Amino acid sequence: MTRIDLNCDMGESFGAYTIGADEEIMPLVSSANIACGFHGGDPLVMRRAVRLARKHGVAVGAHPGYRDLAGFGRRSIACSPDEIYGDVLYQIGALAAFCKTEGVALRHVKPHGALYNTAAVDPAVARAIAAAVADFDRGLFLFAPPGSALEEAGAAAGLRVVREAFADRRYAADGTLLPRSRPGSVLRDPGEAAAQACQVACAGTVTAATGEEVPVAARTICVHGDHDGAVERLRRIRESLAAAGVEVAAPHLD
Template sequence: MNVDLNADLGESFGAYTIGRDADIIPLVSSVNIACGMHAGDPVVMRRTVQRAHEAGVALGAHPGYPDLQGFGRRNMALSPDEAYAFVLYQVGALAAFCHAEGAALHHVKPHGQLYNTAAKDPALAEAIAAAVHDADAGLVLVALAGSELARAGRKAGLRVAEEFFADRAYTDDGTLVPRKEPNAVITDATFAAQRALRAVQTGTIESASGTPIHVAADTICTHGDNDRALAFVRLLRAAFAEAGITIAPPARG
């Protein structure tokens, strides 16, 4: 059994450092790199690509809403055409940095509210999937398990990796509990690792209300801006190793 372990990184900006990228990169199998719209900047993008390429992990673009002040976690009423353009722009920018380092872009994972909205909005999901396909039809699209984005990706002919969040609580319908609600972010690393292992092995977890729900887990995410991110990744790796589960990125299309 294989599973991808990914982290959202490259979210520093100018003089401000966010996350422990240098420590986390060697412990995961793929990274999702901010592309300058919700976080990151060209210097950070280049440095993160270099670090990830040197570590031999899969490189992914992490496009978000154009919302630096809100970290891409606020709603924006983008039309499908606008969403397509913003995603294509960001994927292209990250791909250029990969090319300059002799690396290949492997996947795309939308960020924050763009990701969450596309999980439920078919028009937005199709616009994102079209942008990824037109950038490179061989890219893997990372999407919330069972979401509209996952369906749109497959419809567009993309390989889709369905994602499970180790550090986020789930609603009864399989979507993420909004960050503004209590206990939306899980801080107990041991619990997070045990729950992620259960998701991979059985495809089920309990929602925030205690209801059993089905989840798919081709790839497991931890957020780089979580204060316990490093502990999460270490415990996840240990749990998977003990269970005989290999950590590896999903194959490109």
């Protein structure tokens, strides 16, 4: 049976602000990328998210980002490699503390937003992230775009890299994500997102905005929890994957 991981960015609420529908989303995914306080999340939210993942048997990962609450971590911020290393290590350690107290294993790291996009193309940023993950725990999975600088840096650091695709984002012909500023860059229709998820899982491709089929060899598929309609998209994706004979399961040691 074909197996694919289904991950979602979670625990992104903070203070008086609620972002996402974690209670409804958690039972529908196999991996949760939990915000660590820089772009979203706070100590109480992090603890609740870890407990919720434990309740539903969902693998927990750290979701570090730039220090950018106002921009939700989606603005690129000029940082030195040393600053990236320290910030990523700090965020992993913060989530790991809650995992330890709740008896949950920390399984992976996935950078958030602009940090993820920058690491995909900037080798220095990618190496700083990979070094922070490896220095904390070389046994962690690192989620990265296929063929990216982050994938290369993770492999060079001795990490187990899990290639990631997106169910709810439109791709360009070169295999990169369309910028969010472009119309149609987010797939909001549940049927479209489900079809793309199945295409990734079963064929290893996506259909670009220009119509070409683009190879995307991925072991995990992301659905954004902060997009409107995320719960319905996830339900449709799970139904479509099951109908296609695809098992949803977190990454495991081969």
